[in-house]
Amino acid sequence: MKKQHIYPFVAIVGQEKMKLALILNIINPTLSGVLIRGEKGTAKSTAVRALADILPEIDVVKGLPFNLSPDENSDIIRECLSVVGDAVSLGSLETEKKHVRVVELPVGATEDRVVGTLDLEYALKKGEKRIEPGLLASAHRGILYVDEVNLLDDHVVDVLLDSAAMGVNTIEREGISFSHPARFTLVGTMNPEEGELRPQLLDRFGLCVQIEGITDPNLRVEIMERRYEFEKTPESFIGSWKADSEALVQKIKKAMALYPKVNISRARLLEIANYCLEVGVDGHRGDIIILKTAKTLAAYHGRTEVEQADIDQAAELALPHRVRRQPLQDIVMDVSRMLKKTAEV
Incomplete structure (x- = not known):
């Protein structure tokens, strides 16, 4: 399978406020995400995927769909193991390294697809919980990207924002419930011409930036030139920005360590x-x-x-x-x- 090349984050021309808002949310996930308002074709999705691509790999518990850290509370790991039907003991757990994921939420996503579902038939027959994890499980310790968030059902948006704020996702059906960690960076995009979010939902996004197409002719030419070079020789283009990308990663790491001080x-x-x-x-x-x-x-x-x-x-x-x-x-x-x-x- 041909490797998919990701455009370098540091090679994106302009849109400095958007890039800064994304970086700040990576450093401090408790900022509750960012809402990016503006027209299409302004590097919104490119920036999100590019930032995730340069972030350091994370250690995860192998074989679980929750992207759990090996340092997670043992009771949480045990509970997550039990609900997916895995009888592996905590002592024999393996870990692996994974890239930070960008999970994209489709506009037509249902609550069950986002939150996950419980297998009620299995619960009634066996007396045990079994779940089908949703997108929030995949997004844990990653980035949840919601394009056209203003077109989503309000209830689904409420669920997303609650999980982003609390860091936990809870699946409840017929008196049975299960909770798992869901700490992620929420990035929502929208075109205001297609309708606004309710004020109550707007307020739940930590940061908000407005972006527009660049009007400086020279910068527009630079965008074209860089994109052409990337598509012509992607590996060479990415390599030319490697030092800048690594410098940004180190700056983010230092900021994460410094923030508590x-x-x-x-x-x-x-x-x-x-x-x-x-x-x-x-x-x-x-x-x-x-x-x-x-x-x-x-x-x-x-x-x-x-x-x-x-x-x-x-x-x-x-x-x-x-x-x-x-x-x-x-x-x-x-x-x-x-x-x-x-x-x-």
């Missing part, structure tokens, strides 16, 4: 709170996401203290879809400009 002063926390109040954000999720994003940005830049620039940039990513707006008004994408107007008034 990042501090933020109370004065900075007050700035975040005032930021959210001044632009009109309901609830407290916006404050918390800005805090997490600012700390992640500091770690990404190799610092252990959050600076004002981190908060400003975090607000640009975390607030656009949370700003209170009038009916039929589009999402406010330039939060800094809105804050400036509010201050002038």
Whole structure:
């Protein structure tokens, strides 16, 4: 079978805000994903697959469809073994290395396909649980990519966002339930012209970016040239970007290790709170996401203290879809400009 070549993440021209939002979610999965709004043909899916391709391989328990880490709680591993009919003891488990997966969710996916199903007939006959894992099992420790998320059934979107927030997926049928880890980076894309998400669902995405086609002729030419070279000699093209890709991977690894050590002063926390109040954000999720994003940005830049620039940039990513707006008004994408107007008034 011919190997499928993945376009290098670092070779993508422009779309810096989208790339940054994806990287931040890899460093800190508790950011609850990113919603990418914009027209088609702007490298959304290319960026997601490319980022997953350069990430380090992960250790998984061999033979299980849940992408479980060998360091997972032994009770969780034992429970997952039992529901797929595998009688292997914990002492004889094998591990293997796998690439981080990008699991794509089709628009017509049902709840059972996403969550998984219980074999009720087997449960009634044998008195034991048997399940058919869903897409959330495959997405654990990976990336769940949902194209046209605004066209999905609202209930399915609710399930996705609940799992992304809690890190757990629960399958319940006729009084029988089973839960398994489901920690993943959620990436949703949508074209606003095809309809919006409900505000309650918008708010559950940690970050939001608006992307458009590049209008600079020189950059458009660069996109064409790079794509042509990639399709003509993919291995050579990928090789030419290998050093940059490895540098990014190392930067991400260092940021993940540094994040728990990042501090933020109370004065900075007050700035975040005032930021959210001044632009009109309901609830407290916006404050918390800005805090997490600012700390992640500091770690990404190799610092252990959050600076004002981190908060400003975090607000640009975390607030656009949370700003209170009038009916039929589009999402406010330039939060800094809105804050400036509010201050002038």
